[in-house]
Amino acid sequence: MKRTCLIILLLYHAILAAADPDFATLLSDIDELGNFDDVDFSAVYTIVSEKPGEEKSVTQARLFRRDFNDQFVMLILQPQVQRGQGYLRVDETVWFYDPESRTFEKSTLRDNVQDSDAQNSDFNRNSLADDYAVVSWEVAKLGRYEVYVLDLESTNDDVSYEKMRLWVRTDIAIILKEENFSVSNRLMRTVVYPKYAKIDERYLPSNALIIDELNEGERTQFSLQDATTARIPDHVFTKSYLERVNH
Amino acid sequence: MIAIAFRNLNRQKKRSFLLGGAIAFGIVVVTVMNGFTGAFVENVGENFSSIFAGHMFVTGVEKDSDGGTTEIIRDDTLLLQTIAKARVEPTYLTKRSEFRGTIYFQGNSVTQTIVGAEWSEASFFRERLALTEGSFGALIEDPRGIILSEEIAEILNVEIGDRLIVRNRTITGQQNVGEFRLVAKSHDPGLIGALSAYANICYVNELLDIKCSEYRSLGIMLRSLGEIDRYADELYEELATALDLFEREKTEEEPNPFRALFDQADDEEWEGTRYRFYTMNDVMQQADQIVQILTTAGIVVLLVLFVIIMVGITNTFRMIMIERTKEIGTMRALGMQRGGIRQLFILEALFLSLGGALLGLAIAAVIMTILSRIFWGLDSTIFILLKNGYMTFKLVPRQVLLHFGIVAGLTIVAAFVPARRAALLRPVDALRSI
Numbered sequence: 304m305k306r307t308c309l310i311i312l313l314l315y316h317a318i319l320a321a322a323d324p325d326f327a328t329l330l331s332d333i334d335e336l337g338n339f340d341d342v343d344f345s346a347v348y349t350i351v352s353e354k355p356g357e358e359k360s361v362t363q364a365r366l367f368r369r370d371f372n373d374q375f376v377m378l379i380l381q382p383q384v385q386r387g388q389g390y391l392r393v394d395e396t397v398w399f400y401d402p403e404s405r406t407f408e409k410s411t412l413r414d415n416v417q418d419s420d421a422q423n424s425d426f427n428r429n430s431l432a433d434d435y436a437v438v439s440w441e442v443a444k445l446g447r448y449e450v451y452v453l454d455l456e457s458t459n460d461d462v463s464y465e466k467m468r469l470w471v472r473t474d475i476a477i478i479l480k481e482e483n484f485s486v487s488n489r490l491m492r493t494v495v496y497p498k499y500a501k502i503d504e505r506y507l508p509s510n511a512l513i514i515d516e517l518n519e520g521e522r523t524q525f526s527l528q529d530a531t532t533a534r535i536p537d538h539v540f541t542k543s544y545l546e547r548v549n550h
Numbered sequence: 551m552i553a554i555a556f557r558n559l560n561r562q563k564k565r566s567f568l569l570g571g572a573i574a575f576g577i578v579v580v581t582v583m584n585g586f587t588g589a590f591v592e593n594v595g596e597n598f599s600s601i602f603a604g605h606m607f608v609t610g611v612e613k614d615s616d617g618g619t620t621e622i623i624r625d626d627t628l629l630l631q632t633i634a635k636a637r638v639e640p641t642y643l644t645k646r647s648e649f650r651g652t653i654y655f656q657g658n659s660v661t662q663t664i665v666g667a668e669w670s671e672a673s674f675f676r677e678r679l680a681l682t683e684g685s686f687g688a689l690i691e692d693p694r695g696i697i698l699s700e701e702i703a704e705i706l707n708v709e710i711g712d713r714l715i716v717r718n719r720t721i722t723g724q725q726n727v728g729e730f731r732l733v734a735k736s737h738d739p740g741l742i743g744a745l746s747a748y749a750n751i752c753y754v755n756e757l758l759d760i761k762c763s764e765y766r767s768l769g770i771m772l773r774s775l776g777e778i779d780r781y782a783d784e785l786y787e788e789l790a791t792a793l794d795l796f797e798r799e800k801t802e803e804e805p806n807p808f809r810a811l812f813d814q815a816d817d818e819e820w821e822g823t824r825y826r827f828y829t830m831n832d833v834m835q836q837a838d839q840i841v842q843i844l845t846t847a848g849i850v851v852l853l854v855l856f857v858i859i860m861v862g863i864t865n866t867f868r869m870i871m872i873e874r875t876k877e878i879g880t881m882r883a884l885g886m887q888r889g890g891i892r893q894l895f896i897l898e899a900l901f902l903s904l905g906g907a908l909l910g911l912a913i914a915a916v917i918m919t920i921l922s923r924i925f926w927g928l929d930s931t932i933f934i935l936l937k938n939g940y941m942t943f944k945l946v947p948r949q950v951l952l953h954f955g956i957v958a959g960l961t962i963v964a965a966f967v968p969a970r971r972a973a974l975l976r977p978v979d980a981l982r983s984i
Contacts, residue, residue: 355657395617411618413723460722485727486720486759517715517727518654 326437326453332476334429336506339532344368344502346530347380348426352419355520362419367535370428374540377416377426378548389545390416390423397423400545407542413463420492420513420523422463431455434462442473445480449473464491477506490516503532551890555897559905562870569859569866570906573957576855577910578917580848580953585918585943586935587844592944593937595775595834601746603644603667603675604769605778605830606785608633610823611796611815619815620721621766624823628792629768636788638781642771644671647754647764651718653698653730653747655706662702662747664716666754679748680927684710684734689750695733697748703735710734720759728757778829786827794824798832808832845949852956860964863902867895867968875975882977895969896962903961907954918943 350362363381368374379388387402390410399410415422435455443452455467466484471477481494493514500509507527515521538544559566599605610623623629626645633643648665669676669690676686682700689695696714698706708714709732716728730749752762772781789795796814808828815826871878878891921941926932933939 411723413719413725457724460724463723463725465724483725485717485725487727487757489727491717491725491727517717518659519657 324440324451326440326451327432329451329453329471329476330432330435330437333471333478334432336476337429339368339370339428339503339505341371342503342532343535344370344530344532345535346507347528348525349528350416350419350421350523350525352421352523353521355518360418362416364416366426367539368426368428369535369540372540373428375427376539376544377423378545387548389548391540391542391545392423392427393540393542398542398545400542402546405546407545420515420521421525424463425494425511425513425525434459435467443470445470448479450479475506492516500527500530502530551894551897555894555901558870558874558894558898559901565866566902566905569863570902570909572859572862573856573903573906573961574910574913576852576859577907577953577957578914579855580852581911581914581945581950582917582921582943583848583851584845584949584953585914585945586941587841587848588944588946588949589937589942590844590935591834591841592775593935593942595830596937597934598833599771599775599830600675602769602830603642603646603771605772605775606638606770606782607767607826607828608770608789609767609826611826612823613815613820614722622721622760622764622823623766623768624761624764626765626768629789629825632789632792633770633785635792636781636785638770638785639772640770641773642671642769644668644675644769644771645751645765645767646769647751647758647760647766649718649754649758651716651728651757653702653706654715654717655708655712658706660702660705662698664696664718664747664749664754666749666751668751669748680737681734682737684732686734688733689748692731692733693750693753694728694730695750696730697734697736698732699747700735700737702747703732708732716757718757720757722759724759726757726759728753775830778831782829782831789825789827794820794822796824796826798827808835849952849956852953853960856957856960860960863899863961863964864967867899867965868971870898871895871968871972874972876981878972878975879977879979879981882975883981888973891975892969892973895965895972899961899965899969900958903958904954907957911950 345365345367348364348366350364352360352362354360361381362379362385365378365380367376367378373392373394375390375392377390379385387400389400391398391400391407397410397414398407399414400407410423413422413424416426434457436458437453438456439454441452443450450470450472453469453471455469457465464483465486466488468482468484469478470480472479477496477499479496481496482490483492483494485491493516495512495514496508496510497512498508498510499506507530509527511525513523513525515523608623608629609621610629612620612622614620623645630643633640644667646665646667648663650661650663652659652661667675669686679697681697684697686697689697698708703709706714712732714730714732716730718726718728720726730753736748751765755762755764758766770785772778786795786798796811798811811826811828811832815824881891882888922943924941925939926936926941927939936942
């Protein structure tokens, strides 16, 4: 009798284990599909930000990424008044450069880009596997896609949002939708990724809509153009590049 | 010679009065201006002390793994024991936490520093912050209560009882959202007041993701700004013996000790909590520069005014010389030397300037007394420059003497050319003139 119970218990656990996808691997797959760990990546992003009672603001920025060194440079091209401003990541520090005052100020990956709802981390390499753990999940449908709905909690303090909910396609590890929650568990923003671009076997959102859930009517859209994995000169990832580029 | 000079000034009372009045006017303007700037640092310092709840401050700083810093005092037992051990006599010790957050209400938003404190204990601040609606009692009763300035409440279009959403970052940088209820509106006490909102420390800490018993800075309130110098060094030394403390020295790169203190946190590595001790005098060093600028501006105003007055004095003394040509001839004929004539004119100018300057000083004293008796209110827009709602003036004797010296010097220079010309007159020509 004892042996039968033990076999039933082991079988039950085996079934459960078989049913539970390996989410740590899934998060790593999401990261790998969005990261460029062996080549450089550059593109132009157009960020359109809408706020209630304010005119639409359009920001255009050129992004340079060297993921294998955790480096990135974002150079503002538009609007004209902010042209030349830029962000540079050196190790764990993000510097913001203002050509008007010709000074660098410390910023972080968690800071917003030019008063939009997009954050520096939205354009940087993914690190979901390092920063989050899946605490619950279910399979659901989102539009015509079957998706895993994953509830994530951060494993360290280096992230903007302590909790996240992701809708990840079951057939390929790309995120279709995400919800970001505050420490107090309140929904802060919803991000929808309707389109992906395939670049060198990686998938990057070519369009995204970020909805601010705290301020009704506030939303940001970004789109990707001129994406390339051509090699970027080393000097681009330096402070002097930001200082020189517009002078 | 002195008697003749006085007699000459007395002979033309109207002219002397007008010239002396012009000099007095210049002195009044500059004295009142300098008196006000003299009290500026002390008043602004005291008001900042009230706003920031202390004359001396201690903050705990932890070094993060990524090189950043976090300001937090987690366990204050040793800190409070050390303060008690030092012979400092604080009137209040205030534990405060604060964050910069965006407040949202029905599509409107504004960014504010939200200050959390134990309001039932902060009686001195309750007296300073003039409320136009609601009460501190409501803030103490409602754990999620918040006080906004009238101006901010108007931007957000909120009324007492409305619930507001606040977005902030925790102490380690994660996004957080809180919900406050407006319990009172304060009169906007100038720039600093308009930037701050006030709430209960436990809820502010919850949004910062720290414990209710923890806080970000300890304010030590003394009886007055003047006591800082008496206690600061002693307390610093006592703290240094018990706690890991940042050095309170200026460096070659950063002569401002307050800024140097913050540079150290970027440059140095440590484990656990290192404490930062600074005083309102350190913070106000930047205001000292403003005072120096205003003092220099005062001297420039004085110079500009007196260049104009000098032209008048030169012309007047030239007229005096013409009027007294015969008298000069007579004095010369009676044996007075050229130097004596020149001295007479210069003495007249000197007495005129000193008389005018003394009159100006007296008028300035009357004006300053009247202005310092007017109660401008704790809700005045110039509140930050006042002392308990009153204007105060502080004159530095050295500066008053400098102004007297400038006035006397410039008047003598103005009178010198006509005096020289009078001295050069030949007695025969002078007596022959009509």
